[in-house]
Amino acid sequence: MICPVCGSPHLEQFFAMLEMPVYCNLLWPEQQAARNCPKGDIKLAFCPSCGFITNVAFDQAKLGYSQDYENSLHYSPRFQEYAQSLATGLVENHHLYDKDIIEIGCGKGDFLISLCELGNNRGVGFDPSYVPRSEHSPMEDQVQFVQDFYSEDYQDYQADLITCRHTLEHIPNPADLLHPLRQAIGNRLSTRVFFEVPNALDTFRNLAVWDIIYEHCCYFASTSLIRAFTSCGFKVNSVREEFGGQFLCLEAVPTDAPLLLTNEAGEEVEALSRDIATFTTKFNAKVETWQQKLAQITQAxxxxxxxxxxxxxxxxxxxxxxxxxxxxxxxxxxxxxxxxxxxxxxxxxxxxxxxxxxxxxxxxxxxxxxxxxxxxxxxxxxxxxxxxx
The missing domain is CATH 3.40.50.720 (NAD(P)-binding Rossmann-like Domain)
Structure with a gap:
């Protein structure tokens, strides 16, 4: 097994959950169909070189994102507040006024609409699960949606900011998205790139274990996220935790400078390695605790x-x-x-x-x-x- 981020041949499997639903966010209109839904195995492996975590049992052929896929969190006031604050920060910090914005994996389009409303910007969103919504109609002259995956086919679309939230973790090899994206940007070195992914430290160190799902074939700590981007021709300006530490946000720009790999992240990877070593034991203990709690509730x-x-x-x-x-x-x-x-x-x-x-x-x-x-x-x-x- 070879790490898709750094090429190390030393991936170490450390955890398994078998026969889990392959879609957590697909809508099932009948109970029996939901119970009989397609299932797949999760077998997580850790790269001790860069800290990347991947599901080595992942089968992309099991998945196909359609308009029935529903993972929008924007109905929660708490999440709306976060997303609006995030959009406001991007617009103000990068002076995004009357600019062009692309969102890769835009979902139902709420975040892209916010970015365009806040700065009177023009936007293009890519996502096969996008569903046209009446509340977006006032922005139809400024924002268009393409019901497809972003790929080399769309490299003619250029932007001042390219955003991508909660999509990279669905792609087995991050370079399959990042390398074509870097090629599409070309010599427009002022283009800003913003990515948001779940934070692996929250999952594996803080035991937010319910975030382990089949759709997520990749789990990033800051070390592996930075490595993925620098390997594909980006200069990472910042990586920060957001939303109570549940998310990692990365900002980067394209660069033509040669890639310089260092061992600066060694301590962080070693610390994550220690978390990984004890994860299965702690996971089993957490599950057992909940089994006991639910047994008491049922008994009462x-x-x-x-x-x-x-x-x-x-x-x-x-x-x-x-x-x-x-x-x-x-x-x-x-x-x-x-x-x-x-x-x-x-x-x-x-x-x-x-x-x-x-x-x-x-x-x-x-x-x-x-x-x-x-x-x-x-x-x-x-x-x-x-x-x-």
């Missing part, structure tokens, strides 16, 4: 719901095999409501249903959303016990 006859039917919620429900313990998953996203969770088959319902259901326990799969959920339920005079995963 309490009604429990999971709040959040995205990747974290789907992984939590599937790892703990909660088909018969939890009836509902709650989600603010109206496109998910009425659908069913991949693998375990819980019905995804709107928050309003809780007024009648009156759960005793709410399991919050992302602690950053706990406060907004508490406030919403309290407004209906509901005060269940809260547990954050």
């Amino acid at each position: 006859g309490q009604k429990v719901v999971v709040w959040g039917a995205g990747s974290k919620g789907v992984t939590f429900l599937n790892i703990l095999k909660l088909q018969d313990v939890i009836e509902y998953a709650v989600d603010l996203n109206p496109r998910k409501q009425g659908m069913y969770v991949a693998g375990t088959g819980q019905k995804i319902v709107p928050p309003e249903l809780m007024r009648d259901y009156q759960p005793d326990v709410v399991i919050v799969v992302n602690p950053l959303y706990e406060q907004e959920i508490r406030q919403l339920l309290a407004s209906w005079d509901l005060h269940p016990e809260f547990m954050c995963v």
Whole structure:
């Protein structure tokens, strides 16, 4: 096994989850179809040279992103606030006024629309899962969407800023996106590049284990993320943690300067290596703790719901095999409501249903959303016990 980022032949497998849903964010309209959804194995390997983590059992043929793929987080006020702050910072820091912006993997287009509204910019978004939305129509003269993957076919599209959020981790070899992107930019060395990915340190050091999903074939710490970009002709200006440490944000510019590789990141990779060495033991302990908690809830006859039917919620429900313990998953996203969770088959319902259901326990799969959920339920005079995963 060879590391796709640094070429080291010493990838070390350290963790496995078998028969997991290949799509956490695909919508299933029937419960039995959700339970019978396609599944695949996750076998994670670590590169001790650059810190890259990859699923060596990943099979890209199992995946195909369509308009039924729904991973938008923009219905959460907490996430909207973060995304708007991020867009504002990019526009102000890089003086993006009356400029051209490309977003690769734009999802449903909310972030690109914000960037263009804030600076009166022109935008092009690429994503096969994009669905035209009426609320975007006021911007249709400034923003266009291409329902396709970004590739060499679109290198004629040029921009002052190229953004890509939560897409790189879906590509087995990062160079398959970064190298064509660098070629497409050519000699426009003033082009800014902004990428956002999940933070591997949050997953493997802070045990945010529910972020491990089949769609994510790559996991980046800052060391491996920087190496991936410098290897493809970019000069990295900054890498920072955002959203409570859950995300890594990288800013870079293209360069023609020769690649200079150093061992500056050695200490960080060694520290991550120690986390990896103890991860499986800590993961199993965390799962066992939750099994005990849920057994107590069931024994007490309490009604429990999971709040959040995205990747974290789907992984939590599937790892703990909660088909018969939890009836509902709650989600603010109206496109998910009425659908069913991949693998375990819980019905995804709107928050309003809780007024009648009156759960005793709410399991919050992302602690950053706990406060907004508490406030919403309290407004209906509901005060269940809260547990954050």
